[in-house]
Amino acid sequence: MLVNKKLILCYIVAVSIFLNAMKLSEIPQLNKLENYNEIKNVEVERVVDYDNYDRNGKYVYVHGETIPFSGVAIKRNKSNIIGLYFYENGKAEGPAYVYYPNGKFNFDRFYKDDITQTSVEYRQNGTKFRTYKAVDGLNGIRTVYYENGKDIKTVLEVTQDYSQQGMINYILNGKLKVYNKQGQLQGIFNFKNNSMAGLSQEIYYPNGKVKYYAIAKDNNQKNPTFTQKAISYYDNGQEKENCDEVDSGMWMCKKYDKNGKFKGEVQKGGQPIETSNFWANFFMGVLNILFQ
Known part of the structure; x- marks a missing residue:
């Protein structure tokens, strides 16, 4: 019975994550970012605050959860978005964007299975x-x-x-x-x-x-x-x-x-x-x- 309850709980969490899927354009202040038009229609399973997750061993988890995180973590400086980090099953997968406070690129990286494949860093003048x-x-x-x-x-x-x-x-x-x-x-x-x-x-x-x-x-x-x-x-x-x-x-x-x-x-x-x-x-x- 205990096993069944755990399975049901995992199913509920999975369904709730799916139902909460959203486009990045729904995130406040996203339209100030340099690559807004490129990413505004990207759909993610979940959005969390950058300070609300930790790496435990090989995987990233939201505080208080035991299922590896999938979605995007957002880092802010006051009201400005200065970072978007994408994860799949607890590992960095796909892009990671870091911005200067004015929304211009600081750097962008592309990850595959937690390993950087490409990276470009920019000066503040672009x-x-x-x-x-x-x-x-x-x-x-x-x-x-x-x-x-x-x-x-x-x-x-x-x-x-x-x-x-x-x-x-x-x-x-x-x-x-x-x-x-x-x-x-x-x-x-x-x-x-x-x-x-x-x-x-x-x-x-x-x-x-x-x-x-x-x-x-x-x-x-x-x-x-x-x-x-x-x-x-x-x-x-x-x-x-x-x-x-x-x-x-x-x-x-x-x-x-x-x-x-x-x-x-x-x-x-x-x-x-x-x-x-x-x-x-x-x-x-x-x-x-x-x-x-």
């Missing part, structure tokens, strides 16, 4: 700031744009991290490509689990030729040091110095002129090439905006 596109599971490509929202500043290979509840972190896993405003490649940096240690790093001339190639000794991104191999090049692609680490902090460097003629071999202590100005002035600035 220009595109950052995008994400899934490639394989949690792995994807994140792109950062200059202030005009068109020219690409950085392209990163990343892995999504959902270990912090309510947050998506992006772990650098692969190549990070940096471009100037003219679209010229400035550097390719390699990462594994947010670390550049033991991986090759390259800086480029404006003409696309490699200027420096080196293997990072550790993950000191502000003032990198190198290990094993470090090469500097002329702007015509010819090697200038080719250095091998023969002992800890001790390098033997073969020197060449711009035509490839061997000039001799020298021993160097410390670091054989100097790239700290690039890191300090540009590279770290790129990293700062990626994860703010």
Whole structure:
């Protein structure tokens, strides 16, 4: 008898949810949103306040309920809608829209089975700031744009991290490509689990030729040091110095002129090439905006 009562209760809840299905256009203040015309006729099973649900394990539930939530959660700042989050059976499914108080897009994402598939973030002036596109599971490509929202500043290979509840972190896993405003490649940096240690790093001339190639000794991104191999090049692609680490902090460097003629071999202590100005002035600035 107890089992039957539970089944009846679930049925009543399911029927009531179906009967309460509504169009988004019925939500007050929705017409102030930038994409109102696109979403006004969308029907949802249920609408709840953003502060009235929690994630318990893998699923989202409305406070006091035991059935995973399906519908849309609305986040407000005073009377303004600043977020619409869609769920199906307790998981993020479909779009999630976040707005500035004036109704313009802050960002929009698209989820499949709780995992972000695409994401576009916007500056307050409406220009595109950052995008994400899934490639394989949690792995994807994140792109950062200059202030005009068109020219690409950085392209990163990343892995999504959902270990912090309510947050998506992006772990650098692969190549990070940096471009100037003219679209010229400035550097390719390699990462594994947010670390550049033991991986090759390259800086480029404006003409696309490699200027420096080196293997990072550790993950000191502000003032990198190198290990094993470090090469500097002329702007015509010819090697200038080719250095091998023969002992800890001790390098033997073969020197060449711009035509490839061997000039001799020298021993160097410390670091054989100097790239700290690039890191300090540009590279770290790129990293700062990626994860703010």
